Amino acid sequence: MDFTSEHRHDDGVLERDFALGDIPGTLWTTGSAPAPLVLMAHNNGLPRRDARLVARARFHAATYGYAVASIDAAGCGDRPRTAAADQLRVDLRRAMQAGEPVDEIFEAMVGPMVDDAAPEWRTTLDALLDLPDVAGPVGYSGWMALGIRLAATEPRLAAAGFFAGGFVPRAVRAEAPRVTIPVLVLLQWDDEGNPRQRALDLFDAFGSVEKTLHANPGGHLGTPRFELEDGARFFDRHLR
Numbered sequence: 001m002d003f004t005s006e007h008r009h010d011d012g013v014l015e016r017d018f019a020l021g022d023i024p025g026t027l028w029t030t031g032s033a034p035a036p037l038v039l040m041a042h043n044n045g046l047p048r049r050d051a052r053l054v055a056r057a058r059f060h061a062a063t064y065g066y067a068v069a070s071i072d073a074a075g076c077g078d079r080p081r082t083a084a085a086d087q088l089r090v091d092l093r094r095a096m097q098a099g100e101p102v103d104e105i106f107e108a109m110v111g112p113m114v115d116d117a118a119p120e121w122r123t124t125l126d127a128l129l130d131l132p133d134v135a136g137p138v139g140y141s142g143w144m145a146l147g148i149r150l151a152a153t154e155p156r157l158a159a160a161g162f163f164a165g166g167f168v169p170r171a172v173r174a175e176a177p178r179v180t181i182p183v184l185v186l187l188q189w190d191d192e193g194n195p196r197q198r199a200l201d202l203f204d205a206f207g208s209v210e211k212t213l214h215a216n217p218g219g220h221l222g223t224p225r226f227e228l229e230d231g232a233r234f235f236d237r238h239l240r
Contacts (some may be wrong), residue, residue: 001127011062025071028061034135036239041143043166047077111169152178159238164199176205
C-alpha cells in the first residue's frame with residue numbers, strides 16, 4: 001500500500017489517499033493509536049469521493065475515533081470505465097425513462113461489480129490491518145449488495161450497517177442466510193428505486209441473531225442525519 005497524498009482537516013481528521021496495485025482508496029484517521037476499522041462503500045459502486053460518503057467517513061473518524069477506509073470499485077471513481085459498463089448505463093437510463101423493467105439490466109451491471117469488488121476489499125483489508133494506526137475489530141457500512149457478500153464470506157467482519165437503497169442481485173440475495181453477524185439496515189420507506197418489500201424480505205432472510213431495521217419516511221436521499229449517530233453507536237456496541 002502506497003500513500004499518495006495526505007491532508008489534515010480542521011476537525012483533526014487525517015485524510016490519506018492510497019494506491020494498492022491498481023486499487024485507489026482513501027483512509028481517514030485521527031491519531032497514532034490503533035483504532036477499530038470501518039470499511040465504507042457507496043451503493044452500486046458510486047465513487048469514494050462522493051460528498052455524502054466523505055461526510056460519513058469524517059464524522060465516524062472525528063466524532064467516534066474510528067479509522068475509516070473506502071476504495072473505488074472497478075470502472076467507478078478514479079478507475080477506468082469499460083465500454084460494456086457504459087453501454088449498460090445507457091440501457092438503464094433508456095429503460096427507466098421509458099418505464100420499462102430494469103431488474104435484468106441491474107443484474108448484468110451490479111452482479112459482476114460485486115464479484116469483482118469483494119476480493120479487492122479483502123485485499124485492501126489485509127493491507128489496512130498491517131498499518132500501525134488501524135486495528136480490529138472491523139465493521140462495514142454502506143452498499144448492501146457488497147456488504148452481504150463480505151459479511152457472508154469474510155470472518156474478520158464483526159458488524160455491518162447496510163443501506164437498503166441499491167439493487168441486490170439474485171445470487172447475493174441467496175447468500176443472506178449466511179450473514180450471522182450483527183446487522184443494522186437503513187430503509188427509506190418511500191425510496192422510488194427500491195421496492196420496500198424486497199428490502200424487508202432480505203432483512204427477514206439474514207441469519208443474524210441481532211438484526212435491527214430502521215425505516216424512515218422519504219425518498220432515496222432522505223435518510224435523517226440522526227441515523228449517523230445511531231449507526232456509530234451500533235458500531236460502538238460491537239467494535240469496542
